[in-house]
Structure formats: structure tokens, C-alpha cells
Amino acid sequence: MEMKSVTRSLRILEAVAQHQPVTVGELTKLFGLPKSTVQRTLVTLNEAGWLRANRKDTTRWEIGARVLAVRPAALQGSSLFAAAREPMIRLRDTLNETIHLSVPDALQSMVVVDRVDCHHAVRTFYGIGDTSPLHATATGRAILAHLPKADVEELISHGLQSFSESTPADPDRLRAEVERVRADGYSVNLNQYRPDVCAVAAPILDEDGTPLASVAVSMPDSRYDAARLPEWGRLVADTAAEIAARRLGA
Amino acid sequence: MEMKSVTRSLRILEAVAQHQPVTVGELTKLFGLPKSTVQRTLVTLNEAGWLRANRKDTTRWEIGARVLAVRPAALQGSSLFAAAREPMIRLRDTLNETIHLSVPDALQSMVVVDRVDCHHAVRTFYGIGDTSPLHATATGRAILAHLPKADVEELISHGLQSFSESTPADPDRLRAEVERVRADGYSVNLNQYRPDVCAVAAPILDEDGTPLASVAVSMPDSRYDAARLPEWGRLVADTAAEIAARRLGA
DNA sequence: CACAACGTTCCACAATGTGGCACGGCCTCA
DNA sequence: TGAGGCCGTGCCACATTGTGGAACGTTGTG
Structure with a gap:
């Protein structure tokens, strides 16, 4: 609980990202802070290169491109990112469903x-x-299945929020789910987080087995076909394995 | 010149991005700041979700995934990003040279x-x-050619740094270059910024003609073939136009 | 076993950020 | 045209907030 000004500045930065391009006044209403405080913060963020004035309306602020140089280690040098691109497109072409690449942020x-x-x-x-x-999605459980059991227990101890009737909010059910994912090589989510959304995912592993990211194919409930799950699971797992191999080859 | 703590925190955040995973001690040496100051800053950035401890060595800090939610407007909803991907890959397959997508950050x-x-x-x-x-690269001049002339003059007034013998550091030469780019629809850079690097670029324009980004094919000097420039220029320009069209269609 | 290096904690001091207020420009509506 | 409202910006006395030297606990190394 320190550095109030820094914390507040980052909150403001995030708000700008969500509402860009945004004016000082809009932000003061959003935060209930004095105008001068918001103004001073924006000027500071601008001088640091993180913000810039909109070209067409200079009273509006937006995110500067500087932030792109600040990325999580998993994407640094974009080896994962670059390696994933083409296999993801091929998977999309095969299944004609949307493909996501996701990374874990701590256990959060x-x-x-x-x-x-x-x-x-x-x-x-x-x-x-x-x-x-992590616990309520295919993409999250693909990661969980390859973390030490202690991490899974830690996650459970923080409490498992329920998002729908099918969310595995029960610890034992989650543990069983995770076991199954490790055995199968892919994870499945049927309406467990967002209603009407199903997904199949597989982990991208580091050379020492640490899960770095996961690939997922997600689709509306209406297009999910249980009979084809083994085939889709295999395709997603193959894609994840190919990305892992390419990443190491690069 | 205000909010020293905020400015410093952002500098530290950028340093973490460059050196991740990094320890408190390494950062204190890098900045010459007291340990406690760096430590306090890291804890604050961590609590704000922008930093996290490395899983394998918890005394090392790295960038959290939160930053990915903070992106420049041009990439928001990733319409530009998603629209650019496949045309870029096709261009790479056609020319077998590296393709870059770049956005302008103010006039900087x-x-x-x-x-x-x-x-x-x-x-x-x-x-x-x-x-x-902006002035010394193909990707930059593709943008310059579609900005108001006042902006080009403003850039010139800030001074044109020279990076090699062929950098267009002379205002008149740059103005002529920019005119040529507008006429041709693509820009060229022959060793003007980095030695031994050549590039051909074209702008991706908004519906009202504002340049949003540029696509560039860049290659080592040794593979550049002047005779094929018109063909390559046309291919790059076509790719840029296709991206612009896809972006609007989405 | 002792020393060195490191991350972490504490606290008195004052530098730094705060926010109420006032100014000036712009737009709207009478 | 002029009055009123709204907005972004600049100012400044106050005290809250961040600072950094020093001391502590832990780890690993010669």
C-alpha cells in the first residue's frame, strides 16, 4: 500500500486504454478525482512517452506506441508469438473456428x-x-494440468468462483478434470465460463515441461459436436506441439 | 516536470521489460538508486498487476500480462492487426523476405x-x-507521404538526424523523396538507417486518407535487386491496400 | 564457520504530489 | 451579439507521501 500516485497513474493509464481517445473531463468523472490531479497525471504519462494527444482532436488522449516495447517474457523476441502464428492459421482453416493463444498471468x-x-x-x-x-476455461485447465500439484492446490485454496451451472467449482471435480486433461492431452469447456461458448485447448510446453501458453479453438455452443471431440482434441494438441517445436527450433 | 515517482516507476518498468527476469540489485546498479526505492517501486508495480515474480526464481521480476490490455488505439480490437496478418504472410511467401507492420508514434x-x-x-x-x-526509413516515409505538409515541415524543423551517408538529412531532399513516395505509392530505403539493410514500404490508409500504419518488406543489401523494385513496390502497395480494405470490411 | 551479497523492513525528514481556485478559450442559446 | 456554461490549463500553500540511510534476516560461498 504505497506509492499512491504511481498506482493511480497506472489506473488512469488503463482507463485511457479502455476509453481512448478520452478527455480530461471524462476521466475526472470516471474517477471522481480533481481535474488538476488527472491533468497532471496525463501530462506526466505523456512526457514519459506512454500517452499522446490524438492527432485529430488534441484535447483527447490515447495510448502511445511505447507500451509495445513492454511485453511479458513469454512473448519477448516474439519467439512464441511468431512460432504460433502459422500453425494457428492452419488450425483455423481446418476447423473454421476462432483460435486463441493465451498465456497465464501468475495463478490469477x-x-x-x-x-x-x-x-x-x-x-x-x-x-x-x-x-x-484458470479453473473455469479450457485454456486455463490446459495450463493447470501441467503445473505442480501444489500450484493447483494453491489455486483451489483461493476459492473457485462459479460462472454457470457447469463450472467445476468443486475442488474434487476440478482435480479430476485436471487429471483427465493430463491424460488426454487436451481440455474441454462446455459453457463453464461464458454461456453458449464451448472450447477445446492444449498446452504449449517449455523444454522442461513448464506450460508457457495454450492454444484453444472456441465456438458457439450450437456448433459444438461431441462426437468429433476426440478428433478436435487431437488436432488442437498437434497444433500446440508443433508450436512448441517451432519455438525451440527458432 | 512533475510526478517524479511516476516517471521513475515507468522507467523502471521499461528496464524490467528489457532485462527480465531481473533482480532488485541489478536494477539498483542500472539506475544508481537506493535499494529501498527500487524495491518499493517494484512492490507497487506488482500490486498494480503490471509486474510479477518469476515462478522459478521468486526474487526475479518480470512483466505481467496485464500490459497486453493497454494498447494503442490503432490496434484496439485488433482490427488492423487481424486484418494485416494473412496478407503479410502471403507477401512473405511471395517474396521470401521479412515483413514488418509498423505504426507511427506521434511524429517521433x-x-x-x-x-x-x-x-x-x-x-x-x-x-x-x-x-x-520517420525520415530515415521506408516505413516512416510511407507515412510521411500521406500526412499534411505542415506535419512534414514540423518534423523537418526538429532536425533530421543522419545515420549513414545516404540518409536524406537535407530538408529539400526529404521533401522530394516524400513527393516521389506519394506519386509512386511506395517508399524505398537503401542503407539509409541501418547499414546493409534495404526496405520497400507502403501505407495503410484510414477511410479518410489518414495513414494508420505501414507494411514493409526488408532485406539485407545483398539480396536487393534494383531491377525488380517496381514489381516489389507494386506488391507491397497491393498488400497495404488489401489490409486497409479488410480492416474496413471487418 | 565466517563473510559477503542480497532482498526486505523501518522510520524521521522534507520533498513531492495534492486539490481548491482562478484564468482564458470555445461553443451554445437567447 | 453577448451572457452563461463547459472545458482544458496554470498556480500555490499545505501536509500527505515518497525518500533513502541504516539495520535486519537469509542465502550461498570460499
């Missing part, structure tokens, strides 16, 4: 880092940077 | 936001988040 959440859209008129939607809970 | 610099690598053993290398000057 999975974060979407890349996306290849399907061509259907009805699509699932997650944006880059969006987060989801 | 171009920032690489995406990359598709070629298959040659010898490649040009720019990482995501890397920056380059």
Missing part, C-alpha cells in the same frame, strides 16, 4: 495474446488482453 | 507492431516494439 488468470478469427457470421469474441479464470 | 518514431519472418539464413532483425525515425 489467463490472458489472450493472439487471435485468428473464423469466417462464420456467428463467432465467439475475446479481445487481445482479455482475461479469464 | 515508427514502432514495429508485428513481424513475419523470411526463411533465409541471413535475415534483417527488428523486434516488436523497436522504433525507428
Whole structure:
């Protein structure tokens, strides 16, 4: 609980990202802070290169490109990122469903880092940077299955939030789920987090077996076909394995 | 010149990004700051979700995935990003040279936001988040050619740094270059920024003609063939136009 | 076993960020 | 045209907040 000004500045930065391009006034309303405080913060963030004035309306602020140089280690040098791209597109072409690449952020959440859209008129939607809970999604459990058991227990001890009737909020059910994923090589989510959304995912492992990220194919409930699950699971797992291999080869 | 603690915290955040995973001690040496100051800053950034402890060595800090939710407007919802991907890969397959997608950051610099690598053993290398000057690169001049002339003059008034013998550091030469780019629809850079690196670029325009980003094919000097420039220029320009069209269609 | 290096904690001091207020420009509506 | 409202910006006395030297606990090394 320290560095109030820094914490507040980062909150403001995040708010700008969500509402860009945004004015000082809009932000003061959003935070209930004095105008001068918000103004001073924006000027400081601008001088640091993290913010810039909108070209067309200079009273509006938006995120500067500087932030792109600040990325999680897993994406640094973009070896994972670059390695994943083509296999993801091929998987999308094979299944014609949206493919997501996600990385774990501590044990808190999975974060979407890349996306290849399907061509259907009805699509699932997650944006880059969006987060989801580890226990309630296919993408999260693909990671959990390859973490030390102590980590899974730690996650359980923090409490398992329920998002729908099918969320595995019960510790034993989650443990069984995770075992099954490790055995099968892929994870499945049927309406456990967002209603009407199903997904199949597989982990991308480091050379020493540490899970770095996961690939997932996600689709509306209406297009999910249980009979084809083994085939889809294999395809997703193969894609994840190919990405892992390419990453090491690079 | 205000909010010293905020400015410093952001500098530290950037340093973590560059050196991750990094310890408190390494950062104190890097900045010459007291240990306690660095320590306090890291804890604050961690609590804000921007940093996290490395899983394998908890005394080392790395960038958290939270930053991915903070992106420049041009990439928001990743319409540009998603639209660019497949045309870039096709261009790479056609030319077998590395393709970059870059966006302008104010009039300061171009920032690489995406990359598709070629298959040659010898490649040009720019990482995501890397920056380059607007006047000295193909990717920058593709943007300049579609900005109001006042902006070009403003850039000139800030001074044109020279990076090699062929850098267009002379205002009149740059103005002529920019005119030529507008007429041709593509820009060229022959060793003007980095030695031995050549590039051909074209702008991706908004519906009202504002340049949002540029696509560039870059290659080692040794593989550049002047005779094929018109053909390559046309291919790059076509790719840029296709990306612009896809972006609007999405 | 002792020393060195490191991450972490504490606390008195004052530098730093705060926010109420006032100014000036812009737009709207009478 | 002019008054009123709204917005972004600049100022400054106050005290909250961040600072950094020093001391502590732990780890690993010669």
C-alpha cells in the first residue's frame, strides 16, 4: 500500500486504454478525482512517452506506441508469438473456428495474446488482453494440468468462483478434470465460463515441461459436436506441439 | 516536470521489460538508486498487476500480462492487426523476405507492431516494439507521404538526424523523396538507417486518407535487386491496400 | 564457520504530489 | 451579439507521501 500516485497513474493509464481517445473531463468523472490531479497525471504519462494527444482532436488522449516495447517474457523476441502464428492459421482453416493463444498471468488468470478469427457470421469474441479464470476455461485447465500439484492446490485454496451451472467449482471435480486433461492431452469447456461458448485447448510446453501458453479453438455452443471431440482434441494438441517445436527450433 | 515517482516507476518498468527476469540489485546498479526505492517501486508495480515474480526464481521480476490490455488505439480490437496478418504472410511467401507492420508514434518514431519472418539464413532483425525515425526509413516515409505538409515541415524543423551517408538529412531532399513516395505509392530505403539493410514500404490508409500504419518488406543489401523494385513496390502497395480494405470490411 | 551479497523492513525528514481556485478559450442559446 | 456554461490549463500553500540511510534476516560461498 504505497506509492499512491504511481498506482493511480497506472489506473488512469488503463482507463485511457479502455476509453481512448478520452478527455480530461471524462476521466475526472470516471474517477471522481480533481481535474488538476488527472491533468497532471496525463501530462506526466505523456512526457514519459506512454500517452499522446490524438492527432485529430488534441484535447483527447490515447495510448502511445511505447507500451509495445513492454511485453511479458513469454512473448519477448516474439519467439512464441511468431512460432504460433502459422500453425494457428492452419488450425483455423481446418476447423473454421476462432483460435486463441493465451498465456497465464501468475495463478490469477489467463490472458489472450493472439487471435485468428473464423469466417462464420456467428463467432465467439475475446479481445487481445482479455482475461479469464484458470479453473473455469479450457485454456486455463490446459495450463493447470501441467503445473505442480501444489500450484493447483494453491489455486483451489483461493476459492473457485462459479460462472454457470457447469463450472467445476468443486475442488474434487476440478482435480479430476485436471487429471483427465493430463491424460488426454487436451481440455474441454462446455459453457463453464461464458454461456453458449464451448472450447477445446492444449498446452504449449517449455523444454522442461513448464506450460508457457495454450492454444484453444472456441465456438458457439450450437456448433459444438461431441462426437468429433476426440478428433478436435487431437488436432488442437498437434497444433500446440508443433508450436512448441517451432519455438525451440527458432 | 512533475510526478517524479511516476516517471521513475515507468522507467523502471521499461528496464524490467528489457532485462527480465531481473533482480532488485541489478536494477539498483542500472539506475544508481537506493535499494529501498527500487524495491518499493517494484512492490507497487506488482500490486498494480503490471509486474510479477518469476515462478522459478521468486526474487526475479518480470512483466505481467496485464500490459497486453493497454494498447494503442490503432490496434484496439485488433482490427488492423487481424486484418494485416494473412496478407503479410502471403507477401512473405511471395517474396521470401521479412515483413514488418509498423505504426507511427506521434511524429517521433515508427514502432514495429508485428513481424513475419523470411526463411533465409541471413535475415534483417527488428523486434516488436523497436522504433525507428520517420525520415530515415521506408516505413516512416510511407507515412510521411500521406500526412499534411505542415506535419512534414514540423518534423523537418526538429532536425533530421543522419545515420549513414545516404540518409536524406537535407530538408529539400526529404521533401522530394516524400513527393516521389506519394506519386509512386511506395517508399524505398537503401542503407539509409541501418547499414546493409534495404526496405520497400507502403501505407495503410484510414477511410479518410489518414495513414494508420505501414507494411514493409526488408532485406539485407545483398539480396536487393534494383531491377525488380517496381514489381516489389507494386506488391507491397497491393498488400497495404488489401489490409486497409479488410480492416474496413471487418 | 565466517563473510559477503542480497532482498526486505523501518522510520524521521522534507520533498513531492495534492486539490481548491482562478484564468482564458470555445461553443451554445437567447 | 453577448451572457452563461463547459472545458482544458496554470498556480500555490499545505501536509500527505515518497525518500533513502541504516539495520535486519537469509542465502550461498570460499
